Structures are given as structure tokens and as C-alpha cells.
Amino acid sequence: xxxxxxxxxxxxxxxxxxxxxxxxxxxxxxxxxxxxxxxxxxxxxxxxxxxxxxxxxxxxxxxxxxxxxxxxxxxxxxxxxxxxxxxxxxxxxxxxxxxxxxxxxxxxxxxxxxxxxxxxxxxxxxxxxxxxxxxxxxxxxxxxxxxxxxxxxxxxxxxxxxxxxxxxxxxxxxxxxxxxxxxxxxxxxxxxxxxxxxxxxxxxxxxxxxxxxxxxxxxxxxxxxxxxx
Amino acid sequence: xxxxxxxxxxxxxxxxxxxxxxxxxxxxxxxxxxxxxxxxxxxxxxxxxxxxxxxxxxxxxxxxxxxxxxxxxxxxxxxxxxxxxxxxxxxxxxxxxxxxxxxxxxxxxxxxxxxxxxxxxxxxxxxxxxxxxxxxxxxxxxxxxxxxxxxxxxxxxxxxxxxxxxxxxxxxxxxxxxxxxxxxxxxxxxxxxxxxxxxxxxxxxxxxxxxxxxxxxxxxxxxxxxxxxxxxxxxxxxxxxxxxxxxxxxxxxxxxxxxxxxxxxxxxxxxxxxxxxxxxxxxxxxxxxxxxxxxxxxxxxxxxxxxxxxxxxxxxxxxxxxxxxxxxxxxxxxxxxxxxxxxxxxxxxxxxxxxxxxxxxxxxxxxxxxxxxxxxxxxxxxxxxxxxxxxxxxxxxxxxxxxxxxxxxxxxxxxxxxxxxxxxxxxxxxxxxxxxxxxxxxxxxxxxxxxxxxxxxxxxxxxxxxxxxxxxxxxxxxxxxxxxxxxxxxxxxxxxxxxxxxxxxxxxxxxxxxxxxxxxxxxxxxxxxxxxxxxxxxxxxxxxxxxxxxxxxxxxxxxxxxxxxxxxxxxxxxxxxxxxxxxxxxxxxxxxxxxxxxxxxxxxxxxxxxxxxxxxxxxxxxxxxxxxxxxxxxxxxxxxxxxxxxxxxxxxxxxxxxxxxxxxxxxxxxxxxxxxxxxxxxx
Ligand SMILES: Nc1nc2c(ncn2[C@@H]2O[C@H](COP(=O)(O)OP(=O)(O)OP(=O)(O)O)[C@@H](O)[C@H]2O)c(=O)[nH]1
Ligand SMILES: [Mg+2]
Numbered sequence: 078x079x080x081x082x083x084x085x086x087x088x089x090x091x092x093x094x095x096x097x098x099x100x101x102x103x104x105x106x107x108x109x110x111x112x113x114x115x116x117x118x119x120x121x122x123x124x125x126x127x128x129x130x131x132x133x134x135x136x137x138x139x140x141x142x143x144x145x146x147x148x149x150x151x152x153x154x155x156x157x158x159x160x161x162x163x164x165x166x167x168x169x170x171x172x173x174x175x176x177x178x179x180x181x182x183x184x185x186x187x188x189x190x191x192x193x194x195x196x197x198x199x200x201x202x203x204x205x206x207x208x209x210x211x212x213x214x215x216x217x218x219x220x221x222x223x224x225x226x227x228x229x230x231x232x233x234x235x236x237x238x239x240x241x242x243x244x245x246x247x248x249x250x251x252x253x254x255x256x257x258x259x260x261x262x263x264x265x266x267x268x269x270x271x272x273x274x275x276x277x278x279x280x281x282x283x284x285x286x287x288x289x290x291x292x293x294x295x296x297x298x299x300x301x302x303x304x305x306x
Numbered sequence: 307x308x309x310x311x312x313x314x315x316x317x318x319x320x321x322x323x324x325x326x327x328x329x330x331x332x333x334x335x336x337x338x339x340x341x342x343x344x345x346x347x348x349x350x351x352x353x354x355x356x357x358x359x360x361x362x363x364x365x366x367x368x369x370x371x372x373x374x375x376x377x378x379x380x381x382x383x384x385x386x387x388x389x390x391x392x393x394x395x396x397x398x399x400x401x402x403x404x405x406x407x408x409x410x411x412x413x414x415x416x417x418x419x420x421x422x423x424x425x426x427x428x429x430x431x432x433x434x435x436x437x438x439x440x441x442x443x444x445x446x447x448x449x450x451x452x453x454x455x456x457x458x459x460x461x462x463x464x465x466x467x468x469x470x471x472x473x474x475x476x477x478x479x480x481x482x483x484x485x486x487x488x489x490x491x492x493x494x495x496x497x498x499x500x501x502x503x504x505x506x507x508x509x510x511x512x513x514x515x516x517x518x519x520x521x522x523x524x525x526x527x528x529x530x531x532x533x534x535x536x537x538x539x540x541x542x543x544x545x546x547x548x549x550x551x552x553x554x555x556x557x558x559x560x561x562x563x564x565x566x567x568x569x570x571x572x573x574x575x576x577x578x579x580x581x582x583x584x585x586x587x588x589x590x591x592x593x594x595x596x597x598x599x600x601x602x603x604x605x606x607x608x609x610x611x612x613x614x615x616x617x618x619x620x621x622x623x624x625x626x627x628x629x630x631x632x633x634x635x636x637x638x639x640x641x642x643x644x645x646x647x648x649x650x651x652x653x654x655x656x657x658x659x660x661x662x663x664x665x666x667x668x669x670x671x672x673x674x675x676x677x678x679x680x681x682x683x684x685x686x687x688x689x690x691x692x693x694x695x696x697x698x699x700x701x702x703x704x705x706x707x708x709x710x711x712x713x714x715x716x717x718x719x720x721x722x723x724x725x726x727x728x729x730x731x732x733x734x735x736x737x738x739x740x741x742x743x744x745x746x747x748x749x750x751x752x753x754x755x756x757x758x759x760x761x762x763x764x765x766x767x768x769x770x771x772x773x774x775x776x777x778x779x780x781x782x783x784x785x786x787x788x789x790x791x792x793x794x795x796x797x798x799x800x801x802x803x804x805x806x807x808x809x810x811x812x813x814x815x816x817x818x819x820x821x822x823x824x825x826x827x828x829x830x831x832x833x834x835x836x837x838x839x840x841x842x843x844x845x846x847x848x849x850x851x852x853x854x855x856x857x858x859x860x861x862x863x864x865x866x867x868x869x870x871x872x873x874x875x876x877x878x879x880x881x882x883x884x885x886x887x888x889x890x891x892x893x894x895x896x897x898x899x900x901x902x903x904x905x906x907x908x909x910x911x912x913x914x915x916x917x918x919x920x921x922x923x924x925x926x927x928x929x930x931x932x933x934x935x936x937x938x939x940x941x942x943x944x945x946x947x948x949x950x951x952x953x954x955x956x957x958x959x960x961x962x963x964x965x966x967x968x969x970x971x972x973x974x975x976x977x978x979x980x981x982x983x984x985x986x987x988x989x
Contacts, residue, residue, distance in 0.1 A: 113468065114467065114469065117467060138517065150512075150514060150548075151511065151512060151513045151514060152513065152514045152516045153513045153516065153517075153518075153526060154516055154517040155517055155518050155519060156517070157519075170513060178508075178555070178558075178559055180509045180611070180614050180615050181508075181510065181511050181555070183530075183616070184509050184510065184511035184528045184529060184530050185511045185528060187528070187530045187531075188511075188530075188533055216616065217616070219672070220672075220679075
């Protein structure tokens with residue numbers, strides 16, 4: 078098929094002028110600023126390859142379980158949900174278990190407000206890897222109290238379990254984060270992990286905006302210790 | 307009646323005016339005319355749609371062709387890269403070869419290759435120059451020797467939060483960076499786009515946006531702190547962009563790996579050659595010069611990476627190690643030494659700038675990490691001899707946290723509980739800041755902290771004073787607030803910093819004012835209270851009421867059981883009760899709220915109130931009034947004097963004089979006398 082270049086450019090111009098611009102300038106899109114969107118909570122899925130980050134995300138988003146494994150690069154999803162009676166938006170960034178370049182991974186992590194750190198209870202290596210993920214997140218976010226849940230996935234495969242429950246709980250306790258077991262297949266606790274994390278993010282945001290009074294109590298305790306010393 | 311169809315419009319000699327004229331002639335009435343108009347409109351719409359469809363189809367083909375071409379282009383680039391890599395390997399091999407004669411052969415073929423390489427280089431430069439010509443205030447594209455274009459295209463930028471269209475962009479993807487340009491709306495001359503920004507590939511995070519509500523075919527790039535969302539016109543275009551980003555990343559990683567490998571492989575032979583110099587056939591160009599270790603040669607790049615990855619401590623360590631090595635005797639005359647040292651110095655500047663920004667509340671500093679998060683930057687800045695700057699910024703952060711914490715306390719419940727909480731929060735924040743400060747800074751900086759802390763205290767006090775010292779706030783709750791603040795301040799002394807003097811000097815003026823205002827209020831109402839008085843006992847109506855009254859008075863130090871008549875009556879007039887309450891309050895509060903240097907103010911208040919009461923009494927001759935007057939002189943006056951002495955340890959001379967003037971029987975400083983008197987009276 079032969080196409081004359083100048084003709085193409087003309088067509089393109091017509092196309093731009095005749096179709097694209099009206100769409101761009103459609104009232105909803107540009108001229109009129111729509112009512113502001115509900116609060117956005119930004120969640121990041123981290124964990125080794127194949128542990129079920131994408132499966133959890135898709136189960137949460139669309140109520141479906143995907144059997145085949147197709148490694149993710151970096152996908153994002155957004156959804157409106159009702160969190161304790163308030164309409165909010167969740168933005169999920171599903172990252173790659175195999176991100177080969179640390180500096181780039183930093184930039185993914187920086188954009189998150191809360192983290193679901195996923196491993197598979199059938200795979201001890203994936204559990205070991207959570208340590209490194211946690212360290213990287215703390216370094217990048219520079220915040221010991223970043224909203225964070227340790228998630229043991231594939232709980233439907235109990236007979237193939239190779240990471241003891243005690244070890245999981247111990248690690249979560251050491252990090253002072255909640256531990257939850259999920260199954261992307263049976264949907265067990267799927268909503269729970271996302272909603273629990275959103276709650277932490279939300280309370281974190283309100284803490285930030287008005288340096289809580291709860292803080293004072295914590296400090297008072299600390300101060301007494303100081304005085305004793 | 308003519309039918310409306312395409313053919314009529316399609317003839318070349320079609321004249322719209324004539325057509326309309328004919329149409330109006332043949333039509334009967336407005337209605338038929340309207341029908342014709344409708345038909346023509348429909349026709350116009352259909353045609354427009356057909357045209358759009360045509361254009362769209364052609365456009366899709368155009369895009370696909372363009373995509374195909376750019377695919378090929380990248381393939382070519384990849385190939386040429388592979389080739390040049392091969393060439394490097396060959397060159398190194400040929401140089402390392404011991405068999406000299408074989409070199410000539412390979413050299414020739416390499417020279418041939420060189421010609422091709424030059425041509426490719428020419429093309430690359432041309433391409434970049436032509437881009438520079440299209441983009442207003444474009445970055446210098448030729449500054450990086452390996453840069454080439456991987457992909458370009460129009461994208462629509464979407465607001466990351468609101469999902470609304472923002473602007474049309476023209477985006478260029480190079481192998482090392484992404485360059486964003488916006489369209490120039492009314493362009494003149496060759497410039498079509500305006501340079502906006504560029505992000506290095508090494509840290510760029512690309513996200514495939516699978517679901518963003520109504521926004522389809524979008525992708526995101528994250529380059530901290532920016533998040534930018536772009537919408538493509540079709541899935542094919544989006545896929546293409548994502549593929550190209552992937553390619554760019556892969557190429558980048560490969561390059562890094564290659565660098566690493568080269569580094570490793572070059573490290574080894576050198577060590578070997580050092581260990582067994584006799585085996586080396588290579589001639590060292592200048593035998594007295596030791597070559598620099600590889601990690602020193604590459605130090606600036608490594609520093610860049612470390613800075614980007616925020617390993618600030620490691621950056622600092624590497625810098626120091628490199629400087630130390632370069633300053634060793636054996637590299638004294640090395641030609642590269644100066645250049646590398648200079649570069650390290652530049653990196654140091656970059657690093658300090660970043661660190662200063664990290665600490666700057668107006669820049670990158672984030673309240674999330676708390677004070678502790680400022681440790682690493684401060685420690686490094688201290689080592690760079692920037693202690694003063696770091697200290698200033700750190701104290702700014704502290705100010706910020708103090709402010710945020712104080713602001714977080716909500717005014718609920720009584721003013722006292724509010725002030726108490728504010729005080730707690732404030733001094734907690736100060737102690738946190740101090741603890742951290744001592745860890746971070748040398749002793750000689752402590753004065754800066756003291757100055758800062760007094761400043762903070764002044765700010766806090768001026769806020770609190772505005773809220774507490776108001777006419778609505780009763781004198782005793784003012785006292786409560788002041789006491790709680792002083793208590794906090796005293797507790798804080800445990801940290802080795804005594805701010806009591808500063809606090810009291812802030813409180814001095816408002817306290818004096820409050821006492822004086824209270825005194826004036828009492829003296830002003832004295833006259834009406836006394837003239838309105840009916841000079842009869844006061845009825846408390848119930849027994850409970852009476853008990854409440856008695857406890858109230860007991861709290862002020864007066865036991866009035868003797869003055870109860872018939873269970874619910876008090877044998878004192880209303881103005882007397884009011885006076886007693888006022889005078890005791892002013893003395894009790896006054897003595898507790900002032901510091902030594904304000905005693906004269908309290909004395910003045912007590913004296914004035916008392917003397918104004920006594921003045922009124924002398925002109926009243928109702929017998930019940932006289933009885934009350936006697937109560938005030940004989941019971942209240944000694945009580946006030948006694949309490950005063952108990953509280954401060956010496957007599958209230960001024961009031962004592964007044965008492966004498968009115969003939970109160972108190973012999974000069976006879977403590978026993980007073981005690982006896984009171985014990986007789988009350989116990
Ligand atoms: N039985 C079971 N299988 C699961 C579960 N979650 C995920 N899988 C399976 O595990 C495989 C990998 O799941 P993914 O969700 O693609 O893994 P991922 O963590 O996204 O992996 P990367 O994208 O490579 O990082 C898929 O075949 C899923 O079907 C689960 O809860 N139970
Ligand atoms: Mg995945």
C-alpha cells in the first residue's frame with residue numbers, strides 16, 4: 078500500500094482538528110473542572126515473583142481468580158470503594174517480583190502510602206525475601222511507621238505449607254505490623270487486607286494533619302523514662 | 307420537487323447560492339422549507355461521519371506504518387550497539403595479543419568498520435540536531451555521547467489525582483532519558499514544542515495503567531517526586547510506548563552490567579600483574595607511575611548512583627576513601643589525580659545541596675520520619691564542616707514540629723485542661739528536640755539551642771497569654787493555668803535547661819494587668835453593692851444550700867458555723883459576703899500567681915480593696931451595717947493578715963497600718979496574739 082506523505086499529514090491534521098480536539102475539549106474533560114474526586118489511598122503490592130500479588134489484586138478488583146501465571150512488570154488499578162461509610166478511591170500498584178534495578182524500584186516504592194508485603198506460605202524463599210523488601214521500603218520512605226501489612230498468601234494450599242505460622246507471626250511482631258493469611262483463590266481475607274491497610278493509611282493521614290493527642294501520651298511515657306534516667 | 311442527494315452537491319460547477327434560490331422557489335410554505343433544511347443537515351452529518359471514518363482508517367494505517375518504521379529503527383540501533391560492543395572486545399583482544407603480526411590484519415577490517423561507525427554517528431547527530439531545532443529551549447542533546455532516539459510521539463497528559471485532561475505533549479524517549487515537551491499553541495518559525503523537563507532512565511519507573519475508570523489506554527511514569535500520567539490514542543500506541551520503555555531499561559541495565567564486568571575483568575589482571583610482574587609482557591608506559599585503582603577512576607559515576615539511591619552515608623564514605631587514596635604518595639604526580647579530585651568536589655557540592663534540602667522544611671523534608679530522620683543528613687553535613695547550617699535547618703525542623711504538635715491540641719473542655727495539654731506537648735517537643743540535638747551537635751552549639759528554645763517559649767507564651775488572660779477567664783482559672791505551665795517548666799529543668807526566668811518574664815505584664823483589672827472591678831462595684839444592700843441576714847433557703855455555702859467559705863479559710871441562724875440563714879449581709887469572697891480571692895490568687903518582684907502589686911490590691919470598703923462603712927449608721935463592719939474589721943482583717951504572713955513569712959505592713967488606723971486591736975508583731983485571737987474566734 079502506497080501512501081503519499083503529504084497526504085498523510087493533511088489527513089492527520091484533519092483528524093486532529095476534526096475529531097481529537099473536540100473530544101479533548103469536551104466539557105467534562107477540560108473546560109469545566111469536575112467536582113474533586115474522593116480521597117485517594119495509594120497501595121503498593123510487593124513481594125517475590127509468583128507469590129500472588131496480581132492474583133490478590135485482580136480478586137479484589139474484579140472478583141476473579143487467574144490460574145495462569147504471567148509475570149507482571151508494573152500495573153496500576155483504581156477503584157472506588159466505601160471505607161467505613163466514606164467513599165474513597167484505592168490506587169493499587171502491582172509491582173514485579175523481579176525488578177532487576179534497585180534505583181527504579183525505589184521510585185515505585187516512593188509513590189506508595191501503604192504496602193502489602195506478600196509471600197507464599199508454600200515457599201520459604203519468598204518469606205525470606207520479605208526482609209529485604211521491608212528494609213528497602215523503610216529506607217525509601219524513611220518512616221518506621223509506614224502503613225504496612227505482612228500477607229501470607231495461598232492459604233488454601235495448607236497441605237503444602239512450608240512456612241510455619243509461628244515464624245510469620247514472629248516476624249510481624251518484630252516489625253510491629255499485622256500479619257494476615259489470604260487466599261486469592263478462595264477470596265479468604267482478600268478484602269480484609271486491602272481495607273485494613275486503607276484504614277491505617279487513613280489514620281496515618283489524619284495523624285499527620287493534626288499531630289494527635291494520642292501522641293502526647295506516648296511522649297509523656299517516654300519523658301518519664303527520661304526523667305528516671 | 308427536487309430530491310436531496312449527494313450527486314447534486316458533487317458536481318464541480320455547484321454554486322450554493324443558486325441551489326438555495328432554486329430550492330426556495332420550488333418549495334411551498336415554511337414547513338416544507340424546514341423539511342428540506344432538515345434533510346440537508348442530515349446529509350451533512352452523514353458526510354462528516356463518513357469523512358471522519360475515512361480519515362481515522364487512514365490515520366490508523368499511518369500510525370501502524372510509523373510504528374513499524376520506528377520498530378525497525380530500534381532494531382537497527384540494537385544491532386549497531388551489538389556491533390560496537392563487539393568492536394570494543396576485538397580491539398581489546400588485538401591490543402592484548404602477543405602475536406604482533408596478526409594485529410595488522412584485524413586492524414584493517416576494523417578500520418572499515420570505523421567508516422560505517424562514523425556514518426552512523428553522523429546520522430545520530432543529525433537526528434538529535436533536528437529535534438533540538440523543533441523544541442524551544444531544548445536541553446543539550448549532544449552532551450551525552452551515546453544518546454539516540456528510541457521513540458517519540460504525541461500524548462495527552464492526564465491529571466494524576468483528578469483524572470482530567472491537562473495538556474497535549476510531545477514526548478521523546480532516548481536511551482538515557484525521557485524528554486517531555488508541550489505543544490506551542492500559536493507557533494511561528496521552526497519551533498513546534500517547548501521543553502518542559504527530562505527524567506533519567508536510570509531511575510524512571512513506568513507503570514501500565516490497567517484501570518483508571520474512564521481514562522483508557524494510559525500509562526504512568528514515576529520520577530520522584532513527579533508522577534505523570536499519559537493517555538494514548540490507541541492500545542497499539544500504548545503497547546508500543548511500554549515496549550520502548552522496556553527496551554530502554556534493558557539497554558541501560560545491559561550497559562551497567564557491561565561496565566561492571568569490565569571493571570571486574572580489569573581488576574583481576576592488574577592484581578595478577580602486580581603479584582608477578584616478571585610474567586607481564588605488557589610494557590608499562592611510564593614505569594614510575596602506579597596506575598589508579600579502577601574504583602577510583604569510576605568513582606564519580608558510582609557516587610552518582612549512590613546519591614540517586616539515597617545511600618548518603620555510603621556516598622560520603624566513598625568520597626572520603628577516594629580522596630584519601632588519591633592523596634597517597636604513590637599517586638602524587640598522576641595526571642588524572644587533579645581531575646578526579648575536582649569531580650569529587652563537585653559531587654560533594656551536589657550531595658551537600660541535596661542534604662540541605664532534605665533538612666529544609668520548605669523543600670524535601672517530610673514530617674513523617676520525625677526528628678530522627680534528620681540524623682543521617684546532619685551527621686554528614688557536620689563532617690563537611692557545615693555544622694552551623696545544619697544546626698539552623700535542624701532547629702527550623704524542630705520549630706516546625708513544635709508548632710505542629712501544639713496546633714494539634716484541641717480546645718475542648720476547660721481552658722485549664724487545654725493549657726495543661728499545650729504545656730505538656732510543648733515541653734515534650736522541646737525535650738525531644740534537646741535529646742536529639744545533643745546527639746547531633748557538638749557542645750559549643752548548645753547556645754544556639756538555648757536561644758532557639760527561649761524563642762519558642764516566647765512564641766508559645768504570647769499565644770497562651772492571648773487565650774488565658776481575657777476578661778471572661780476567672781482569676782482562679784488564670785492561676786490554675788499559670789501554675790500548670792510553671793510546673794511543666796520546672797519539670798523540664800531536669801533536662802538541664804532552666805527556662806523559668808524566661809517564662810516568668812513573659813507572664814509578668816499580663817499578671818500585673820490581670821490583678822489590677824480585678825482590683826478595679828471590685829472597687830468599682832463596691833459602691834453599688836453597699837448602697838443596694840438591705841442590711842439583713844441572707845437566706846440560703848435550704849440546708850443543702852447552706853452547707854454548700856459553708857464549704858465554699860471554708861475553702862477560702864473562713865469557718866462561719868457560728869453565723870448560722872435557723873439552719874438556712876447566714877447572719878451576715880450580702881455585700882459583706884461578697885466582699886469577703888473578693889478580698890480573700892485576690893490575696894490567695896495574688897500571692898500564688900506573682901513572683902517576688904511583683905509583691906508590691908498584690909499588696910496594693912489588697913490594701914486598696916480593703917480601704918475602699920472601710921471608707922464606705924464609716925458613713926453607714928444602720929445597726930446591722932455596723933455589725934457587719936465590725937465583722938470585717940475584727941474577723942476578716944486578722945484572717946487576711948494571718949494568711950498573708952503564713953504564705954510569705956513576713957507581715958503585710960501596708961495592711962497592718964490600715965488596721966491600726968481603724969483601731970483594730972493588733973499589737974505590733976505579736977504572732978502569738980494573732981494566733982490566740984484566731985483560735986478563740988474560729989476553733
Ligand atoms: N492456589 C493458589 N494459587 C495462587 C494463589 N494466588 C496466586 N496463585 C497462583 O500463583 C501464580 C502466580 O500468581 P501471580 O499473582 O501472577 O504472582 P505475582 O506475585 O503477581 O508474580 P509477579 O508478577 O511475577 O511478581 C498464578 O498461577 C496464580 O494462579 C492462591 O491464593 N492460591
Ligand atoms: Mg504479578
